[in-house]
Amino acid sequence: MAESMQGLKRTHRCAELSAANVGETVTIMGWVQKNRNKGGLVFVDVRDRSGIIQVVFEEGKSDAELIEKAAKLRAEFVVAIVGRVEKRSGAGNEKLATGEIEVIPEQMRILSESETPPFPIEENSKTKEEVRLKYRYLDLRRPDLQRNLMMRSRVATLTRQFLSEEGFCEIETPVLIGSTPEGARDYLVPSRIHQGNFYALPQSPQLFKQLLMCAGYDRYFQIAKCFRDEDLRADRQPEFTQIDMELSFVDVDDVIEINERLLAKLFKEVLDIEVTLPIPRMTWQEAMDRFGSDKPDIRFGMELHDVTEVVKDCEFAVFKGAIENGGSVRGINAKGQGGMPRKKIDKLVSFAKDYGAKGLAYIAVQEDGTAKSSFSKFMKDEEMSALMTAMGADKGDLLLFAADKNTVVWDVLGALRLELARQMELLDKSEYKFLWVTEFPLLEWNEEQNRYTAKHHPFTMPMEEDLVYIDSEPGRVRAKAYDIVLNGNEIGGGSVRIFNPEIQSKMFEVLGFTPEQANEQFGFLLTAFKYGVPPHAGLAYGLDRLVMLMAKEDSIRDVIAFPKVKDASDLMTEAPTAVDKKQLEELGLSIVREKVKQE
Amino acid sequence: MAESMQGLKRTHRCAELSAANVGETVTIMGWVQKNRNKGGLVFVDVRDRSGIIQVVFEEGKSDAELIEKAAKLRAEFVVAIVGRVEKRSGAGNEKLATGEIEVIPEQMRILSESETPPFPIEENSKTKEEVRLKYRYLDLRRPDLQRNLMMRSRVATLTRQFLSEEGFCEIETPVLIGSTPEGARDYLVPSRIHQGNFYALPQSPQLFKQLLMCAGYDRYFQIAKCFRDEDLRADRQPEFTQIDMELSFVDVDDVIEINERLLAKLFKEVLDIEVTLPIPRMTWQEAMDRFGSDKPDIRFGMELHDVTEVVKDCEFAVFKGAIENGGSVRGINAKGQGGMPRKKIDKLVSFAKDYGAKGLAYIAVQEDGTAKSSFSKFMKDEEMSALMTAMGADKGDLLLFAADKNTVVWDVLGALRLELARQMELLDKSEYKFLWVTEFPLLEWNEEQNRYTAKHHPFTMPMEEDLVYIDSEPGRVRAKAYDIVLNGNEIGGGSVRIFNPEIQSKMFEVLGFTPEQANEQFGFLLTAFKYGVPPHAGLAYGLDRLVMLMAKEDSIRDVIAFPKVKDASDLMTEAPTAVDKKQLEELGLSIVREKVKQE
Missing domain, CATH: 2.40.50.140 (Nucleic acid-binding proteins)
Known part of the structure; x- marks a missing residue:
């Protein structure tokens, strides 16, 4: 009625x-x-x-x-x-x-009128997420989600306002584009008119925004939907939103300067938080050495100590072996955790193994000054005490060591550091610590393909002073790339792009592309660059993750109106679904393998 | 170098x-x-x-x-x-x-440096569009396109600013959604995880924005990419952009009032043109009767005259037959065109036939007062002079008549009126005439399917005073739907939605849906509406077309950075393209029919 x-x-x-x-x-x-x-x-x-x-x-x-x-x-x-x-x-x-x-x-x-809803409309709902997502329109009535989505809208509005004032043009790039084999897996869209051919949904507007610089638009931005057909993790969605920008006639500092003012504005106007500018910068090398991560959470210390020099002559085979193989031994000091029960330490060991460690050596300093250790029997007393001094150990501290190739040591200790911080409740969601990480390596050695791949993408500009190493020691070349990190999350990243055709050719050569291959994949961009291209650089933020942190949520699903779940399906609309035979017929496709959807 | x-x-x-x-x-x-x-x-x-x-x-x-x-x-x-x-x-x-x-x-x-570009970078390029689209990044350097894209960015920015100030939240709705069989053809996206199932790209955010009203967001907007896999016309693109909005607790006048202020702001700030408010309104019936179109161009007159009464007793079989079959005879008066050569008139006749006319009767009034006519021999003198009086004919006028079912007469004369206006150069692109067309018919009789279909969509609210006819004379029921028309282009449209479950059931019944069918197609929306839904209404603009008119261009391709051509391909990137076997393999699909792309 x-x-x-x-x-x-x-x-x-x-x-x-x-x-x-x-x-x-x-x-x-x-x-x-x-x-x-x-x-x-x-x-x-x-x-x-x-x-x-x-x-x-x-x-x-x-x-x-x-x-x-x-x-x-x-x-x-x-x-x-x-x-x-x-x-x-x-x-x-x-x-x-x-x-x-x-x-x-x-x-x-x-x-x-209303039937009795399947769950009460209230803050901090205890109803299972699956139920809430099925009735998302009711879930979205809850004040916490309403606040989140209204905050998201405000962040987008303020971003647009700021960038417009700074002379950026918002330009829409296409959603139906060509598929590129490099990078993550594309979502494909079959063409009906050109049967047997496919569009792809963009993983980012990268090539188009570079073309817009080539076309003289000077400053571009877009809040753009992007797509990746990946197996999903907690904080991934098949479709996600980027604040994407590109600027002409600029270098690293210009991009950083504008973005610092953008972030300061957002945090001031949305959360009434003053971001102290300039935001600190740290090179990738320093970030790895001190935090074992290229996106360090600097809300707390517990930094890595390189103790390779200290233990290089000891008899402990694990340490010795790692060092002899060109690796290192590093440790972290979990202050006040020396009394941690053995069982809990064992859990940390198995946690470390998940990150690729063969084991985890530890020293638990007791309140009486004695130490329990997994490896003291292999060490001389003076070696142990030198090690504890190097680690800044006090009574009651727990020292954890990894010994392996540098990359493994960083991964293990970086993850362990965060895990301990969670356990020790060192992470305060209302404290916001920004950090720029700069000077990333240009290339990454790919064991599988036995070649270098681009750490960022093939258009990232090397640092001028490292160009001399590009033939002799490509792994040593640093890139003009930068990430903006907030509380241990990479919320954005970008780089200065190559605009010099000779450097671009060299880059493809190092990546093992023949000129033909380069042309097949990126032909239209390479052609474009023959007709006068300005120096340019850009940056893109993950809007979902930025708003998630601002809203103090743990999942990006809580800042997306209609999110999908881990298997990339939508519990409310039940998409993806079967379609009419006629629709496939028109596309000239047939289904070879079918998986029945679990309800 | x-x-x-x-x-x-x-x-x-x-x-x-x-x-x-x-x-x-x-x-x-x-x-x-x-x-x-x-x-x-x-x-x-x-x-x-x-x-x-x-x-x-x-x-x-x-x-x-x-x-x-x-x-x-x-x-x-x-x-x-x-x-x-x-x-x-x-x-x-x-x-x-x-x-x-x-x-x-x-x-x-x-x-x-630059090689010699394939065409000069200059205004009003005479280079073929195909070449310009292949090198779009050079085409986009031309000042006219740069002005257009910067104007588009400004229109979007001002729209967002205005709607934010009016309390609208911008909320992103998903791009990977379920396919719905009604409406235009969907673009499909195969699912890899759920092989054999498909997402579709949205034709509009219609259902999601209604769910957002149900979820209490009160005022939603989005500048949203939409997709239709249709055979393309000059002013269609496979992907296009809507300014989409929905409001709760409102009726027709509220939506119109806000949108008039939006349009006035855009035209004032972008073009320095004052739009006189309120914008005139015309019912659909009046628009058809006076202009033969539901999107009348009111920059000029040349209105339709219904002369059925005047000629109802004449002996001219074409007029007589049409009237006897329940149709009408109507005419337009092309002022000063009485001297049009016979060949040109013949072209108009064949133009009329393209729009479904069996023929076109005319009277060319000469400067000396005599008349050449295709049908005067069937008419008495006093009938002819009554007809000319009814048409307001002066010396030198050309009168054109169509006689058929009303729908055919409207189509023919509506199209003819525009064609004559083009020939007579009555259309000035710098003159902007807005018009609201209201009270559209709720339903349309579909000859093929032998049933009524929704003229707008199945959620459009009938006018309360017409509800009494919904069973007896469904075709007579008018809808709370409205279009905003500019210079003969529909630039936007919307409606008040049904929020009463009983009217919704009735609507599905009239459309010939069983409750099961309704549920299969729109189940989640119908379920949502069981839990308290506010009265709501909305409107969506075609941004491409709006900006095209503001920029005084003839094609939406001139206001889109990277448009596609008629066969839905991109001449620059060559999308759509063939993809790796592995990609299809992962999707569980195979190609049954392939069309080789024309280069």
Whole structure:
């Protein structure tokens, strides 16, 4: 029995009302949060996007029919109420923004009724995520998700405003593009007109934004949907959103300077947090050496210590072997964790093994100054004490060591450091520590393919001073690449691009491309670069992750309106689904292998 | 031989310089538009996004080596120039914004060289569009396209700013969604994880935006990419952009009021044109009767006249037959076209036949008052003169008549009216006439399927006063739907949505859906509507077409950075392309039919 709203016009959102409106007749519309009958009075909390207002139906003030109607309301009914704002007679409700006032209704229409929802609409829901995602439209009514999505909208708006003021043009690049074999797996879109051929959905607008620089647009940005058909992790989605930008006639410092002001603006206006500028910078090498990570969380210390020199002459085979193979021995000091039970230490050992360690050596310094250690029997006393000194060990500290190739040592200790920080509750979500990581290696050795691959992409500019090594020691060449890191998350990254055709050719040569191969994959970009290309550089943020951190959430699903789950399906719409035979027929395709979807 | 820009920092864009900068040393960077040697002087025009500045290399002012370097510059080289701004010695160039000044260089670096481009970078290019699209990055350097894309960016920015201020939240809806059989053809995306199942790309965010209203977001907007796999016409693209919005607790007038202010703002701030508000409204019925179109171009008159009553007793079989079959006879008066040669009139007749007419009756009133007519022999003199009076005919007018079913008559005369306006040069692109068309029919009779289909979509709200006819005369029911029309183009449209489950059931019944079918196709929306749904309404603009009209272009390709051509391929990247066997293998698909792409 839905009533029409004809003739009514909302005057305020619920929580826009305040003591300033006392005495006014207002019209509000929203959802019934709850209603209570109490001694002939009916209290109805009405909710909309802005918050909640209490409506009080009381004999003598509202007529009997209306009170009866109110008594029959149930949660999630949609109502329109015309009434007078009054100061609350009883004690106010401090929890509510509108806690000082209430509305005394003269008229109420039930615009829409509701069945009992499958879960209550409330903050911090304890309902299983699968259920909430199936009824996402109800889940999205919860105030925490509403705050998140409105924050996301605000972040996007402020970003656009800032970049427009800085002379950036927002230009849409195509979503139906060609597939490129390098990089992650593309989502493909079959062509009907050109049967047997496919579009791909973009993993990023990279090539197009470089073409826009070539076309003279000077400063481009876009908040762009991007797509990767990867096996999903907790913080990945098949479609995700980038704040993407590219600038002409600039170098590293220009990109960093503009982006620092952007971040400062966002954090000031959205969270009222001052970001101290300039944001500290750290080279990739320093980040790996000190934190075992190219995206260090610098909210806490527990830095890595390189103790290779200290233990290089010891008899402990694990240390010795690693060093002889060109690796290193490094450790972290978990302050105050010396009393950690053996079982918990064993868990850390197995955690380290998941990250590629063969084992994990430890020294647990007891409160009495003695030490329990997994390897002290192989060490001389003076070696042990030198090691503890090098690690800055105090009574009660837990020292953990990895010995292996540098890359393994960094991975293991970097992960362990974060795991210990979680256990030791060192991570405060309301503390925001930014860091630029710079001077990444240009290339990465790919064991499988027995060749170098680009760490960033093949268009990343090497550092000028390292160009001399590009033939002799390609692995030593650093790139003009930079990542912006927040609390241990890479929230953005970019680079200066190659705009010199000779360096570009050299780069392809180092990557093992023949000129023909380079041309087949990137022909239109290489042709474009023959006609006058400006020096340019860019950066892209992962918007989902940035907003997730700003909203203090653990999952990007909590800042996306309609997210997909791990198997890339949508629990609400059940996409992907089977399609009509006719549709495949038109595309000239047939299904060879089918997997029945699990419900 | 590209030089590095290291150590230089651009101080101004080229056309940011003016007489106010005379005496300053500036650094500009851009493309060489042209250079001329003239009596030992070298004049170089440097271009960037902002415009052009003249740089003058002159003996005594710049050193000899520099002059020699300048003389060797060619079009589209990218240069960085440090120099002093001076007042032009000779006569200024009034065509250039920077025509009063020139830069006297102290330093110049060639940042990038260029081969001779395949076509000159200039306004109003005469180069074939195919060539320009293949080298789109060069085409995009042309000032007209740069103005268009920058205008598009500005339209998007202003729209977002306006809607944010009006309390709209921008919320991203998914691009990988489920396929729906109704509507246009979907682009499909095969799922790798759920082999044999497919996502579809959205034709619009319709269902998601309604769910967002159900979820309490109150006011949503999005500038969203949408996709339709249709055979392309001149003004269609496989991917296009909508300004999409939805509002809760509103009716028709609220949506119209906000959008009028939006349009007025856009036209004022982008084109400095005042849109007189309110924009006139016309019912669909009136639009058809007066203009033979549901998107009338009201920049000119030449309205349709219904002369059925006037000719109902005549002996002309064509008129008589049409009227007897329930149709009508209507005409338009092409003022001053009475002298049109017979051949040209014959062309109009064949034009009319393309629109479904069996023929076209005409009266050409000569300057001497006599009339040439295709059908006067079947008419009495007084019938002819009554007809001419009804048509408001003067000496020298051309009267054209169609007689058929109303729908055919409207189509024919509507198209003819536009064709004549083109021939008579009545269409001025700098004149902007807006019109709301309202009260569309809810349903359309589909001859093929022998059932009613929704004219808009199945969620469009009928007008309350017409609900009584929904069973007896469904074709008579009008919808709360509205289109915004500009100069004969539908630039946007929308409707109030059904939020009452009983009306929704009735609607599906009228459309011939069983409850099971309705549920299969729109189940999640129908379930959502069980849990309290606010009255809501929305509207979506075609951004491409809006900007095309604002930029006074004839094709949306001129306001899209990287458009596709009629066969939905991209001439620059050659997408769609063949893909690796491995990629299809992973998707569990095989190609049954292949069409070799034409190069």
